[in-house]
Amino acid sequence: MATTAIPAPAGGRLRLLPELVRGSRPTVAVVAVLALISAAATLALPMVAARLIEALQTGRAGGWGVVMILVGLGATVAGALSAFLLARTAQGMLLRLRRRTMEQAFAAEVRETQRMGAGNLSTRLTVDAMNVKQALNVGPLQLPLAVLVLLGTIVIMAVLDWVLLVITVLSVGLAFAGVGVVIVALKKRYGMLQGAVGGLSERFVAALDGLPVIKAHRAEGATLDELTRDAEDVRRVEVSVARFESLLGPVLNLGQQIALVSVLIGGGVRLVDGSLTLPEFVAFLMYLLQLAAPLMTAVSGIATLQQGLAARDRFDEVFALAPEDRAYRPTGSAPAERTAAEAHAPAVSFRDVRFAYDTEPVLDGVDLHVPSRGLTSLVGLSGAGKSTVLGLVEGFMTPTDGDVRILGRERSAWSLAELRSRIGYVDQRFTLLRGTIRSNLTLGLTAAPADDRLFDALAAVDLHDVVRALPDGLDTTIGAGSDLSGGQRQRLALARMLLRDNDLVMLDEPTSQLDSLTEGKLRSVVEELAADRAVLVVAHRMSTVQQADHVIVMDQGRVVAQGTHHQLVRDCAPYAALVHGQLLLGAEPELAMA
Numbered sequence: 001m002a003t004t005a006i007p008a009p010a011g012g013r014l015r016l017l018p019e020l021v022r023g024s025r026p027t028v029a030v031v032a033v034l035a036l037i038s039a040a041a042t043l044a045l046p047m048v049a050a051r052l053i054e055a056l057q058t059g060r061a062g063g064w065g066v067v068m069i070l071v072g073l074g075a076t077v078a079g080a081l082s083a084f085l086l087a088r089t090a091q092g093m094l095l096r097l098r099r100r101t102m103e104q105a106f107a108a109e110v111r112e113t114q115r116m117g118a119g120n121l122s123t124r125l126t127v128d129a130m131n132v133k134q135a136l137n138v139g140p141l142q143l144p145l146a147v148l149v150l151l152g153t154i155v156i157m158a159v160l161d162w163v164l165l166v167i168t169v170l171s172v173g174l175a176f177a178g179v180g181v182v183i184v185a186l187k188k189r190y191g192m193l194q195g196a197v198g199g200l201s202e203r204f205v206a207a208l209d210g211l212p213v214i215k216a217h218r219a220e221g222a223t224l225d226e227l228t229r230d231a232e233d234v235r236r237v238e239v240s241v242a243r244f245e246s247l248l249g250p251v252l253n254l255g256q257q258i259a260l261v262s263v264l265i266g267g268g269v270r271l272v273d274g275s276l277t278l279p280e281f282v283a284f285l286m287y288l289l290q291l292a293a294p295l296m297t298a299v300s301g302i303a304t305l306q307q308g309l310a311a312r313d314r315f316d317e318v319f320a321l322a323p324e325d326r327a328y329r330p331t332g333s334a335p336a337e338r339t340a341a342e343a344h345a346p347a348v349s350f351r352d353v354r355f356a357y358d359t360e361p362v363l364d365g366v367d368l369h370v371p372s373r374g375l376t377s378l379v380g381l382s383g384a385g386k387s388t389v390l391g392l393v394e395g396f397m398t399p400t401d402g403d404v405r406i407l408g409r410e411r412s413a414w415s416l417a418e419l420r421s422r423i424g425y426v427d428q429r430f431t432l433l434r435g436t437i438r439s440n441l442t443l444g445l446t447a448a449p450a451d452d453r454l455f456d457a458l459a460a461v462d463l464h465d466v467v468r469a470l471p472d473g474l475d476t477t478i479g480a481g482s483d484l485s486g487g488q489r490q491r492l493a494l495a496r497m498l499l500r501d502n503d504l505v506m507l508d509e510p511t512s513q514l515d516s517l518t519e520g521k522l523r524s525v526v527e528e529l530a531a532d533r534a535v536l537v538v539a540h541r542m543s544t545v546q547q548a549d550h551v552i553v554m555d556q557g558r559v560v561a562q563g564t565h566h567q568l569v570r571d572c573a574p575y576a577a578l579v580h581g582q583l584l585l586g587a588e589p590e591l592a593m594a
């Protein structure tokens, strides 16, 4: 079922109650009416009991007995139904809340989402959502109902005997003052607890991601110790929370016990001197006992509410993540057809482009161009800024300064979706997603291609026989790490790119050695692609730069030269150093000089 997410909240804050009511007004109205019926029936019950006792004294109790059963049943049924309807409405809101959290995580810049952390973000969908759910059960229903019953009970008690009420209020009031202090302390600790749980989850997920490396370095013990320290932090905060939570019940109980004893003594005296009748005294005592339930609900409800509000603050952190497409034309506005001039313009051109991840500049006035056809290699020492250039073209990040034109058009004239649909991108790690070979190949495609087309793409990277030999063929699940070898996974990622019709292909060449067969295949795939489009490869291999029509040399965030391999070996000292120093994989001095 398609679901609408929660829209961006005004003022950047999520407002739980309006969001709960949004779209469910009739249900919320029914919940309110049922809750009122339940409260009225609960309040009426002791009065009916008093009438029953009076009737028993006169020997005509039958009618009041039936009324008492009906009122009791009415309170129970209305209470249960309102609780269920509210819970169902709250689940609808939680679905929207989870959906918006996921949407926001996908819509933000990759590094912003990564900075927040996968484990930390996923606790929003689990622990934090549960805390919001509890608060939603309590806030709009149990808490107001408890307060209503509490006030109604107090009014009726005042009518029955105001002197006994004063005795009750004095005894319970003291306990309440203590409870208020505890609740304020709890709100702060709930926030700390949710942060600590998010941190633990984040670090555990990160450790699981690196499990093979941890095992290879026999670092399980050390990693476990670190995670245990995080778990101990959680325990410390949890103990602190428990210390305060455990005070709530006993303090209130004590207040109630004192009130009961005082009322029994005071009531006995007033009964003897005739200021109070026996049915009135019984009714008063029943109301006093009935006071306990709404009091406890109110107190624990306020604590639960604090927990929910702390979770709400954590959702707000995710909702505050800025969407990455602010610097682009809005998606959905009509895309302009590429003009002939645009089609012949350089596929990428940078003029004085600057970029910093934090304060330190990573690109420092980069000027480069990638021709509209042919293979362009981007080379440079590790950390020179090559992957950052690809990231800026893909729109993963926004330059801090300078002009970026892609496929002949100003970057901001593209919508991000439109831009990315024109670019084929294969990342350095050849990332595949958990799923089947088919779902990986067709990732993001609106119409699934026929199997023949998928096998054509697989054949282009020599993977068709491997996939045919798998028990489930294209529907074999990969991603658990064991179905395909590293090289086969790389070729699958390339086949995925081949299934898209792109004007620009960007390939972040892996630094790991490919076997010569795979490397040869990669070269011919790249050659074929470059025949009628622009291919930009971050090159770590001698074979790739020799094959390139155009080479761009980067050093410490700047482009130091552009040209052909032979020109650059002759004229560009840093490039010659890369080649002669055999810093490019497979570079041999005599080969390089050829």
Ligand SMILES: Nc1ncnc2c1ncn2[C@@H]1O[C@H](COP(=O)(O)OP(=O)(O)OP(=O)(O)O)[C@@H](O)[C@H]1O
Residues within 6 Å of the ligand: 111, 357, 358, 362, 380, 381, 382, 383, 384, 385, 386, 387, 388, 389
């Ligand atoms: N997400 C990030 N946050 C902060 N700094 C980063 C981030 N990614 C890269 N950097 C820094 O930016 C600089 C350029 O990195 P980049 O990955 O573009 O280099 P590269 O030339 O592609 O290197 P390599 O050949 O090793 O892949 C490096 O100094 C790196 O430390």
